[in-house]
Amino acid sequence: MRVRVGLVTAGAVLIAYAIVGTLTADPIGILVFLIAVLVAHDALWMPAVLLVVAVARTRRKKSERSRDSGAGPRGG
Amino acid sequence: MVRDDGPALIRRVVDWLRAPLPAPPAAIRRGPLAEGAFPSPLRSARLTSLVGVALGVAFAVCFLTGLISHLIQHPGGWFWWPSRPVSLYRVTQGLHVATGLACVPLLGVKLWSVYPRLFVWPPVRSLAHAAERAGVALLVAAALFQVVSGVLNIYHRYGPMPFFFTTGHYWVAWLSIGALLVHVGVQLPIARAALRRRRRPDEPPDHQRRRLLVGTAAAAALITVTTVGQTVRPLARLGLLAPRRPDEGPQGLPVNKTAAAAGITADPGYRLVIDGPDGEQSLDLAALNALPQHTVDLPIACVEGWSSTATWTGVRLRDLAALAGADPDHADVVVESLEQHGRYRVSTVPPEHTRDPLTLIALRLGGQILHPDHGYPARLIAPNRPGVLQTKWIGRLTVREIR
Known part of the structure; x- marks a missing residue:
């Protein structure tokens, strides 16, 4: 527990240091870029990747099904 | 008689932070919020922890080497940097860029593995849960910021960055390391348990998940090796995310x-x-x-x-x-x-x-x-x-x- 409290406390101190430092730099520009990359990743990039993977998986299953049914025993 | 109100007060604050918040209406639990919206069996706490450890090591190396570069350029009175060995800086900075680029596949897989947690239900259970989620958002934003801005700097594309690269990259490095320490502190028991977990004898080996891990490691290794091509001439033509060739230019x-x-x-x-x-x-x-x-x-x-x-x-x-x-x-x-x-x-x-x-x-x-x-x-x-x-x-x- 002590290790965890130490890690969280040290992390919080570093975050505070970074925020103070950012305020002396270009806080608006940095904040805008932080939000932009987060939104771009979570709302655009990852959904797009998951969509592509889902479509590819569906197509593969379809082609496997059609191949299996085509290769099956034929009556006559 | 002296009353010791300290622990009681802390307990009350902790209880207040952990007190359940009202649940949102179930009717809005649709789309990615719906149960089973992310069915991939490849995701697991162990996979997330393993990739997380690799990412943590890469971030730590990247942070320390980046800090060295910053201090050489902006030395405080206490900082001293030797003139020998002559190639020390090329090693530390090469390591900085190589580990930074290796973070691209590691971060990609790590974020993919935890993406369903973005849509956890209920979205906020308590104030403590809200603070934890805000911390994770800060970590993800800072990590993406560092990787994206670093790659843009390598390609000299400063247009998309509404700040001076060096300053922004430096301060957000502190932000990402701070958020990483908080995250490790919060997730330590879960990560420990996941990493200690061994496959039961009756459990079949998970080949797909192993392939994913090996693929991620291979991608990170490939990017690292090809980044070194910016310095090592035989590897120069292989650079994917490292566009400079060591022998191209005047003279x-x-x-x-x-x-x-x-x-x-x-x-x-x-x-x-x-x-x-x-x-x-x-x-x-x-x-x-x-x-x-x-x-x-x-x-x-x-x-x-x-x-x-x-x-x-x-x-x-x-x-x-x-x-x-x-x-x-x-x-x-x-x-x-x-x-x-x-x-x-x-x-x-x-x-x-x-x-x-x-x-x-x-x-x-x-x-x-x-x-x-x-x-x-x-x-x-x-x-x-x-x-x-x-x-x-x-x-x-x-x-x-x-x-």
Whole structure:
């Protein structure tokens, strides 16, 4: 527990240091870029990747099904 | 009798933070919020923890090497950086860029593995849960910020960044390391349990998940090796995210800022002004060439990770410091470029570099007069120093004795 409290406390101190430092730099520009990359990743990039993977998986299953049914025993 | 209210107060605050918040209406639990919206069986706490450990190590290496580079460029009074070994900076900065680029696949897989948690239900269970989620959002944003801005810097694409790259990258590095420590502190028990977990004898081996891990490791390793191609010539053609070639550019050496971009034109009346304890003097090119010339093999090591060794000829900076009337073993030199603007038009050469016989005011590269893009008529070349501090088109040296 002590290790965890130490890690969280040290992390919080570093975050505070970074925020103070950012305020002396270009806080608006940095904040805008932080939000932009987060939104771009979570709302655009990852959904797009998951969509592509889902479509590819569906197509593969379809082609496997059609191949299996085509290769099956034929009556006559 | 003394009442001890401290622990009771802390307990009350913790209870308040952990008190359940009202649940949102179930009707809005649709789309990605719906149960089973992310069915991939590849995701697991163990996979997330393993990739997380690799990412944590890469981030730590990247942070420390980046901090070294920052301190060399902006030294506080306490910081000291040696002039030897000559290639130390090229190693630390090469490592910085290579580990930073290796983070691209690691971060991609890590974020994919935890993406369903973005849509956890209920979205906020308590104030403590809200704070934890805010911390994770901060960590993800900072990590993406560092990787994306780093890659944009390698490609010299500054348009999408509404801030000065170096400053933003530096402060958000502190932010990401702070958020990482908080995250590790919060997730430590879960990660420990996941990493200690062993497959039960009756459990079938998970080949798909192993393939994913091996693929991620291979991608990170491939990017690292090809990034090294910016320095190691046989690997130069393989660079995917590292576009510089160590032998491309005027006189076989890459250039980041050209003379035209710096607004420098050849001046036949050029004179190097040297200011020191004995007053100010100026030397034209003939006078500089008449001084003892020395030839050294030194690398240019850029902050973007590429580096290339070349043969430089010129006057030792320590000889010019002595000419200015200073003790060259105890002097620093402010080097000013003819460039009118630019964040790196002035640099300071500390005493350990000034006294080093390898530090030159170079007049030749590979035996030829410097190409304008390499700093003609005169440039600084010193061992174990970032490329941005190897000032080009030198117009003035101010020698200061250090007591």
